[in-house]
Amino acid sequence: MAVSSVQARTEAFFAERKAESNDRLRKVLIGIVVVSLYPILDQWLGFGLLGSLIPILMYALLAMGLNIVVGYAGLLDIGYVAFFIIGAYAQAFLTSPNSFFIRQGLVPGFVQNFWVAMLFSWVLAAIFGVLIGAPTLRLRGDYLAIVTLGFSEIVPDFFTNAAGITGGPRGIGQIAKPPAIPLPGDRSISFSSTDHVSWFYLLLAVGVLTLFMVTRLYDSRMGRAWQAIREDEIAAASMGIPPVSTKLWAFALGASFAGFAGSVYSGYVQSVYPDQFQFSLSILVLSMVILGGIGNIYGVLAGALIIGSFDRILAVKLTIPLNALGRQMESWPGIFGDLGSFFATHSLTADRFLIFGLALVLVMILRPGGLFPSKQRAAEMKGDDDNFEFDDYETNQTVRSARRKEA
Amino acid sequence: MSATAERESMLKLNDVHSYYGQIHALKGISIDVKEGEVVTLIGSNGAGKSTTLRTISGLLSPRQGEVLYKGNNIAGTPAHKVAGMGIAQSPEGRRIFPRMTVLENLQMGAFVHGKVDPNDLARVYDLFPRLKERVSQKAGTMSGGEQQMLAIGRALMASPKLLLLDEPSMGLSPILVEQIFSIIKDINKQGTTVLLVEQNALMALAVASHGYVLQTGQIILQDNAKALLANETVRKAYLGEE
Amino acid sequence: MNWTLFFQMVIIGIATGSLIALIALGYTLVYGIVELINFAHGEVFMLGAFFAGTVIGLTGVTSENSTIQIIGTLLLALLACMVFSAVLNAFIDRVAYRRLRNAPRLAPLIAAIGFSFILQNIAIYWKGPNPLIAPKILPREFTQYNILKEWAIFGGYFDDKFIRFMAKDVLVIGITIPLLIGMSWFVYRTRIGTAMRATAQDREAAALMGIDINRTIQVAFLIGGALAGAAGMVALIYNNSARFNMGFQYGLFAFTAAVLGGIGNLTGAVVGGLLIGLIWAMSDGWMPTVVPGWGAQWTNTVIFSILVLVLIFRPAGLFGKATTEKV
Numbered sequence: 001m002a003v004s005s006v007q008a009r010t011e012a013f014f015a016e017r018k019a020e021s022n023d024r025l026r027k028v029l030i031g032i033v034v035v036s037l038y039p040i041l042d043q044w045l046g047f048g049l050l051g052s053l054i055p056i057l058m059y060a061l062l063a064m065g066l067n068i069v070v071g072y073a074g075l076l077d078i079g080y081v082a083f084f085i086i087g088a089y090a091q092a093f094l095t096s097p098n099s100f101f102i103r104q105g106l107v108p109g110f111v112q113n114f115w116v117a118m119l120f121s122w123v124l125a126a127i128f129g130v131l132i133g134a135p136t137l138r139l140r141g142d143y144l145a146i147v148t149l150g151f152s153e154i155v156p157d158f159f160t161n162a163a164g165i166t167g168g169p170r171g172i173g174q175i176a177k178p179p180a181i182p183l184p185g186d187r188s189i190s191f192s193s194t195d196h197v198s199w200f201y202l203l204l205a206v207g208v209l210t211l212f213m214v215t216r217l218y219d220s221r222m223g224r225a226w227q228a229i230r231e232d233e234i235a236a237a238s239m240g241i242p243p244v245s246t247k248l249w250a251f252a253l254g255a256s257f258a259g260f261a262g263s264v265y266s267g268y269v270q271s272v273y274p275d276q277f278q279f280s281l282s283i284l285v286l287s288m289v290i291l292g293g294i295g296n297i298y299g300v301l302a303g304a305l306i307i308g309s310f311d312r313i314l315a316v317k318l319t320i321p322l323n324a325l326g327r328q329m330e331s332w333p334g335i336f337g338d339l340g341s342f343f344a345t346h347s348l349t350a351d352r353f354l355i356f357g358l359a360l361v362l363v364m365i366l367r368p369g370g371l372f373p374s375k376q377r378a379a380e381m382k383g384d385d386d387n388f389e390f391d392d393y394e395t396n397q398t399v400r401s402a403r404r405k406e407a
Numbered sequence: 408m409s410a411t412a413e414r415e416s417m418l419k420l421n422d423v424h425s426y427y428g429q430i431h432a433l434k435g436i437s438i439d440v441k442e443g444e445v446v447t448l449i450g451s452n453g454a455g456k457s458t459t460l461r462t463i464s465g466l467l468s469p470r471q472g473e474v475l476y477k478g479n480n481i482a483g484t485p486a487h488k489v490a491g492m493g494i495a496q497s498p499e500g501r502r503i504f505p506r507m508t509v510l511e512n513l514q515m516g517a518f519v520h521g522k523v524d525p526n527d528l529a530r531v532y533d534l535f536p537r538l539k540e541r542v543s544q545k546a547g548t549m550s551g552g553e554q555q556m557l558a559i560g561r562a563l564m565a566s567p568k569l570l571l572l573d574e575p576s577m578g579l580s581p582i583l584v585e586q587i588f589s590i591i592k593d594i595n596k597q598g599t600t601v602l603l604v605e606q607n608a609l610m611a612l613a614v615a616s617h618g619y620v621l622q623t624g625q626i627i628l629q630d631n632a633k634a635l636l637a638n639e640t641v642r643k644a645y646l647g648e649e
Numbered sequence: 650m651n652w653t654l655f656f657q658m659v660i661i662g663i664a665t666g667s668l669i670a671l672i673a674l675g676y677t678l679v680y681g682i683v684e685l686i687n688f689a690h691g692e693v694f695m696l697g698a699f700f701a702g703t704v705i706g707l708t709g710v711t712s713e714n715s716t717i718q719i720i721g722t723l724l725l726a727l728l729a730c731m732v733f734s735a736v737l738n739a740f741i742d743r744v745a746y747r748r749l750r751n752a753p754r755l756a757p758l759i760a761a762i763g764f765s766f767i768l769q770n771i772a773i774y775w776k777g778p779n780p781l782i783a784p785k786i787l788p789r790e791f792t793q794y795n796i797l798k799e800w801a802i803f804g805g806y807f808d809d810k811f812i813r814f815m816a817k818d819v820l821v822i823g824i825t826i827p828l829l830i831g832m833s834w835f836v837y838r839t840r841i842g843t844a845m846r847a848t849a850q851d852r853e854a855a856a857l858m859g860i861d862i863n864r865t866i867q868v869a870f871l872i873g874g875a876l877a878g879a880a881g882m883v884a885l886i887y888n889n890s891a892r893f894n895m896g897f898q899y900g901l902f903a904f905t906a907a908v909l910g911g912i913g914n915l916t917g918a919v920v921g922g923l924l925i926g927l928i929w930a931m932s933d934g935w936m937p938t939v940v941p942g943w944g945a946q947w948t949n950t951v952i953f954s955i956l957v958l959v960l961i962f963r964p965a966g967l968f969g970k971a972t973t974e975k976v
Contacts, residue, residue, distance in 0.1 A: 074755075076755045076758065076759070078762060135961050136957075136960075136961055139960060139961070139964065140754075140964075141754055141755050141758075142684075142685075142686050142754055142755065142758050143960050143964060145686075145755070145758060146686060146904070146908075146956065146960060147956075147957050147960050147961065149901075150901075150953040150954075150956045150957040150960075151953075151957065153901070153949060153950075153953045154949075154950050154953045154954060154957070157946070157947075157949050157950045157953075158950065160946065161944075161946050161947060161950070279897070280766070283766060286759075286762075287763075290759060350770075350778075351770065352770075353766040353767070353769050353773075354766070354767055354770035354771075356763075356766060357762075357763040357764065357765070357766030357767035357768075357769075357770065358763065358767060359763070360759050360760060360762060360763025360766075361745055361760045361763035361764055364745070364749060364752070364757070364759050364760040364763070365744075365745060365748050365749070365760065368752065368756060380753065464857060465856075466853055466856065466857070485856070485861070486853075486856035486857055487856050487858075487859045487860055487861045487862070488859075490856070490857055490858060490859035491859050495857070496857050498853070498854060498857060502851050502853065502854035502857075503851075503854070504846075504847055504850045504851060504854065504855075505850060505851075506850055507846070507847070507850065511843075514843075515843070515847050515855075515858050516858060518840075518843075518844070518847075518858040518859045518860060519858070519859035521840070561858075565858075565859070
């Protein structure tokens with residue numbers, strides 16, 4: 001009973017989704033065209049925001065990857081930054097002249113190319129995903145979350161402490177950038193850190209590629225298996241979906257995209273050091289996924305845009321009028337008290353923790369599916385309890401099994 | 408004992424509808440339990456018997472209908488308050504506290520009173536001598552039958568006016584089943600009104616004065632116990648006769 | 650091998666360990682009842698430490714005052730911190746976790762992570778991002794007081810070059826032990842403690858016994874918070890400083906302790922706390938003299954590895970299931 005119902009519901013859902021996805025594809029293509037015209041607009045209107053958009057695009061890459069793990073497979077990974085570090089350091093090890101491995105002559109010349117190294121980093125992060133995931137994915141959801149956090153603390157500690165290989169706290173510099181692309185005539189597209197336009201398009205291309213791959217994955221057999229496991233692991237297992245290896249795929253693929261993002265990142269900033277990668281980055285990306293709409297890739301992209309632009313643009317820009325306001329308020333201490341001087345000197349960049357903490361809490365309480373929920377996920381995150389007041393886990397279990405029986 | 412019109416109604420359900428999420432589990436249940444009676448709800452698995460008890464005891468609040476206890480509507484009252492009104496339940500699956508001793512479990516049963524009444528304890532030991540032998544054993548390590556006794560004994564420690572028993576014969580050996588039912592009779596004789604949910608319809612109807620037959624959330628038959636025992640539908644569906 | 654150093658680290662380890670045990674109890678109490686890893690617990694501890702600084706500062710009592718005044722102030726601050734953190738913890742439960750009791754298990758965990766960040770940011774607004782220095786309330790003679798050297802019963806054999814058993818260590822242990830006793834008395838001997846244990850074992854059955862589940866859960870958050878508040882004040886005095894991000898490390902170490910002792914198991918949390926404290930002290934102070942290339946920078950790695958390994962291989966804790974009663 002339970003088994004066939006999961007199958008039937010899943011298939012019906014996928015048929016419906018296929019129709020939606022064609023409609024979506026058109027919108028997405030329009031979106032991509034609009035975004036890709038942005039640099040022209042930016043230059044034309046003199047916004048000068050292109051440099052800030054690059055990290056936001058990287059956040060989007062990370063958010064899409066984490067969405068596979070958290071949104072699709074339902075595994076709470078709060079140490080996602082671990083794989084980002086691995087990708088970034090892999091790129092550094094493979095391409096920097098300061099790299100221990102290059103100095104030992106262990107890296108063949110062709111691998112030292114940015115693009116080739118990126119592929120290696122991608123695969124390497126996936127391998128680490130398997131290594132870390134394989135023993136841990138059997139654990140219950142909350143324990144898994146803590147284990148991922150543990151790893152994400154151990155990994156940067158290792159890079160800090162194994163100074164002989166990793167350069168310690170100062171890290172590794174002079175990481176390769178993408179080789180310049182020659183154009184007809186004498187010109188070429190180069191990728192130094194100030195070439196915002198070329199980086200913008202590079203990241204956009206990588207982002208679109210990722211988006212394409214991730215949506216294809218979700219519509220594949222694997223996507224269906226993730227969904228089944230997430231909804232009801234036991235029923236899915238009895239349908240012949242192996243729970244651990246299905247989760248492992250999600251975990252490893254998610255890890256691989258973080259590695260991918262990490263390698264591009266280290267090529268962009270050209271130096272990596274452990275302090276760049278803290279727990280807060282994992283949570284920053286998690287809050288994008290959750291705010292945007294857990295499981296809905298477009299929602300997740302919106303989440304990345306909202307939180308990323310606060311983090312990178314708005315916090316800085318809005319501080320200026322806030323400080324100005326504060327200085328005005330200081331003239332009336334009778335009304336505003338110390339608030340004026342607080343506003344006059346306060347920088348909104350100091351509020352990042354507050355913002356993504358609030359995002360997590362408020363979304364969970366008020367709109368568990370996120371701002372742009374995937375229908376399915378929203379219902380799951382909410383639980384089943386519109387109607388009975390007793391706050392109880394057991395009761396929920398009863399409800400779930402009753403639901404299964406009914407269906 | 409047969410139901411008589413003069414008795415006061417202790418518990419009355421009027422057109423009660425309960426839901427689990429979207430699932431309509433009880434579709435308009437009305438029952439009447441008079442003071443001093445044993446009333447039984449019989450029916451197959453998933454008919455809504457346990458849901459009815461959960462609705463009475465406040466673990467579930469009905470979306471519609473009344474639960475009148477001694478004339479007051481207690482529908483939607485949280486479980487801990489219902490317990491304080493003198494309704495005790497021995498729940499489905501026993502649900503004893505596995506890491507507490509037998510004595511501690513019995514003490515938990517008297518939680519509504521604040522402290523244990525030695526008379527209640529003596530009465531429980533008297534009804535279940537086995538529990539007395541095992542006072543200091545961890546409840547989770549006892550056999551299923553012993554746990555069942557403990558669950559009933561624990562409910563009795565509240566010295567309830569109304570005792571809700573959910574499948575007390577579940578998983579017990581035939582001898583133990585006989586024992587449990589004779590104890591239910593004793594409890595009733597000592598003055599406790601009992602609402603008994605059972606799959607073992609034969610035994611249940613033998614101790615009860617009145618019975619209700621549930622099917623998919625509705626009452627399809629009700630009568631005094633003797634009449635139900637004679638009823639052809641009941642005999643076919645619930646007593647396993649062809 | 651340097652035995653003096655070894656035993657010195659044992660003393661420090663026990664002092665830090667009892668601090669961690671206080672925090673670990675908060676994780677284990679709450680997890681035992683609602684199966685939630687209260688990720689914000691470390692921040693409740695940290696704010697307790699900040700609050701201690703404020704309260705002591707407000708009284709204006711310093712090391713110049715009389716001994717009675719100093720002890721009185723410390724007790725007052727301890728009590729204030731416990732109340733403050735208890736209320737804060739219960740408040741978080743009330744506004745966030747309680748609404749999520751029926752949601753999937755991960756929803757309250759995500760909310761807890763969110764709260765942990767919110768509280769860190771509040772701490773920054775309150776005291777700034779730099780370490781807060783503890784008010785000078787303990788007289789210098791007291792902080793420098795070496796019991797082994799000063800007390801006559803030790804016959805004057807020990808000087809400061811030998812193991813130092815500082816009055817400060819005694820202070821930490823002396824605050825912790827009564828709290829532990831008080832808490833086990835509460836859980837095992839009082840009516841509401843009994844209700845907590847019943848609720849932890851079977852929530853619905855407990856409700857049928859007449860136990861108000863929401864109130865009982867609230868009490869668990871209050872007690873957990875109170876212990877974290879006490880730990881916060883002790884940490885401020887012991888370490889002489891506190892910082893907005895200290896809750897993360899202490900919190901995770903304490904969570905490791907709780908997991909090590911079997912989460913939900915009160916005795917286990919205390920034993921786990923002492924173990925983690927000892928490991929911490931050994932890795933920081935003693936291992937560098939024994940293992941070439943070892944340094945305090947590896948401590949985090951060691952403890953997080955323990956966390957990961959225990960969760961993977963012994964999720965029920967070192968002592969498995971068949972031990973003392975859970976909450």
